[in-house]
Amino acid sequence: MDRKLLMKGKVKAAYDLGDKLEFRFTDNISVFDKVIPSLIPYKGETLCREGVYWFKRASRMGIRNHFLEYLPPNGMLVKKVDIVKPQKITANSR
Structure with a gap:
């Protein structure tokens, strides 16, 4: 099965496997949107x-x-799913 890197974040990577995705979680630390240069084992x-x-x-x-x-x-x-984004409906949105 071929794995294609779909996205890599600070603490997780997602791979495209066709009709499925594989998520891999890392030992990286992310604080205030920055990766700290050390790891937390497990x-x-x-x-x-x-x-x-x-x-x-x-x-x-x-x-x-x-x-x-x-x-x-x-x-x-x-x-692999389609994400449904919620809509905001107000009285004035008609």
């Missing part, structure tokens, strides 16, 4: 596991989400 793994926990819990509650599979130690496979 931070990426911990963030990933926490996300996996909540996605699975939401699924058990009947809340659909994009999570597919945990990729140990610091990755997850998710469905």
